Amino acid sequence: MSTPPGERSPYTRLVEKAFSEAIPLSAQLEITFRCNHRCAFCYNAPSGRPEMTTRQVCEALGKIADLGVLYLTLTGGEPLCREDFWEIASEVRRLGMALRIYTNGYLVADPAVARRIAGLRPLEAEVSLHGSKPGIHDALTGVRGSFERTVAGVRNLRGSGVRVQLKCPITRLNQEDLRAIKSLALSLDSYLTFDAVVTPRDDGNLDPLALRPDDGFLEKYWGEWYLELHDGKTPPRNEPCAPDRVEAVCGSGRGGLTVDPYGEVLPCVAMRRSAGNILEIETLAKVWRESPVLEEVRALAVEARRRLDAHEDGPYFSFCMGVAEKQTGDPLGLYPQAEINARAVRRAHGRLGTGGAAGRKTP
Numbered sequence: 001m002s003t004p005p006g007e008r009s010p011y012t013r014l015v016e017k018a019f020s021e022a023i024p025l026s027a028q029l030e031i032t033f034r035c036n037h038r039c040a041f042c043y044n045a046p047s048g049r050p051e052m053t054t055r056q057v058c059e060a061l062g063k064i065a066d067l068g069v070l071y072l073t074l075t076g077g078e079p080l081c082r083e084d085f086w087e088i089a090s091e092v093r094r095l096g097m098a099l100r101i102y103t104n105g106y107l108v109a110d111p112a113v114a115r116r117i118a119g120l121r122p123l124e125a126e127v128s129l130h131g132s133k134p135g136i137h138d139a140l141t142g143v144r145g146s147f148e149r150t151v152a153g154v155r156n157l158r159g160s161g162v163r164v165q166l167k168c169p170i171t172r173l174n175q176e177d178l179r180a181i182k183s184l185a186l187s188l189d190s191y192l193t194f195d196a197v198v199t200p201r202d203d204g205n206l207d208p209l210a211l212r213p214d215d216g217f218l219e220k221y222w223g224e225w226y227l228e229l230h231d232g233k234t235p236p237r238n239e240p241c242a243p244d245r246v247e248a249v250c251g252s253g254r255g256g257l258t259v260d261p262y263g264e265v266l267p268c269v270a271m272r273r274s275a276g277n278i279l280e281i282e283t284l285a286k287v288w289r290e291s292p293v294l295e296e297v298r299a300l301a302v303e304a305r306r307r308l309d310a311h312e313d314g315p316y317f318s319f320c321m322g323v324a325e326k327q328t329g330d331p332l333g334l335y336p337q338a339e340i341n342a343r344a345v346r347r348a349h350g351r352l353g354t355g356g357a358a359g360r361k362t363p
């Protein structure tokens with residue numbers, strides 16, 4: 001039975017309740033920082049510590065499953081670079097969690113790899129695509145031939161029945177190529193999302209920002225191109241929720257968590273503050289309930305929403321506390337990319353005459 005128009009589906013209500021009560025439904029596990037690409041904008045910052053062994057990763061997965069997590073994403077680095085990837089991914093499924101895989105697609109150019117992924121019955125594979133042609137994609141990945149391999153990988157996944165979500169961080173090298181990327185995604189029978197913010201490296205290094213899209217381009221992206229690139233959806237804006245629900249700027253430390261290749265438990269992929277090491281704790285539930293780090297991050301997300309609500313562009317902000325902290329030294333500090341995007345989104349809604357329901361990603 002479908003949900004009547006104007007009403008929230010039971011699933012939406014479940015997700016909202018989990019968010020309000022900080023019940024984690026999803027987790028990201030970065031299983032390695034190794035990678036076969038050399039993207040100049042990559043946010044990863046490996047420290048050189050030994051990464052978790054197969055046994056330790058499986059122990060971490062057991063603790064994540066015990067916490068009640070439903071959706072588990074394997075990411076990295078490039079997760080397929082781990083020889084024990086299949087053992088790890090099978091363990092995710094054995095524990096009853098839905099599996100998502102983030103990949104650059106390079107190794108999936110081998111049809112046998114795509115078939116093996118399909119055999120895991122994942123929810124989806126999210127594949128990064130940086131251009132509609134080799135020149136742009138390969139310039140961003142730093143690997144000649146990577147475009148052909150990634151596209152072949154996507155075809156193989158679709159041919160094996162795997163749902164594919166393509167992801168494209170917008171940079172100044174591909175900003176004029178977005179429409180062609182959209183056409184390519186359609187021809188590959190795949191979904192596509194764009195990300196308008198290039199984040200600093202996890203260690204605070206700001207080098208990736210040199211590749212951020214031009215400010216003038218962002219005005220065009222949100223104003224003229226957004227609807228066409230997003231199948232008629234209007235740019236996202238915050239809709240105040242019911243009074244009995246928590247207003248937070250994001251789900252960091254609330255809707256999910258991230259575990260890095262060394263076992264450090266982080267509030268999310270962008271907030272790299274450790275709440276403890278998953279191999280040194282008895283249960284994740286105790287950390288989830290009692291960690292002062294997670295408690296502080298949840299409170300900061302509520303405070304960030306409160307402050308943005310007082311800003312003239314408040315509802316139009318997509319605000320990341322992790323980026324803010326790395327760029328301004330303050331998790332609540334307004335960073336230029338957030339302000340530029342918010343202003344452009346407000347103007348876009350003004351021109352469209354929309355109060356605009358947001359097109360949000362699935363949790």
Ligand SMILES: C[S@@+](CC[C@H](N)C(=O)[O-])C[C@H]1O[C@@H](n2cnc3c(N)ncnc32)[C@H](O)[C@@H]1O
Pocket residue numbers: 035041042043044075076077078079102103104126127128167168169195197198199200201208
């Ligand atoms: C770190 S990668 C890991 C998975 C896989 N190696 C890949 O590239 O898809 C996860 C996602 O983050 C994106 N990404 C990496 N560095 C970024 C940055 N500085 N800003 C925005 N997105 C970034 C990648 O393009 C990819 O879509």
Ligand code: SF4
Pocket residue numbers: 035036037038039042043044076077078104141
């Ligand atoms: S493929 Fe992914 S992990 Fe590898 S360098 Fe590029 S963004 Fe980073």
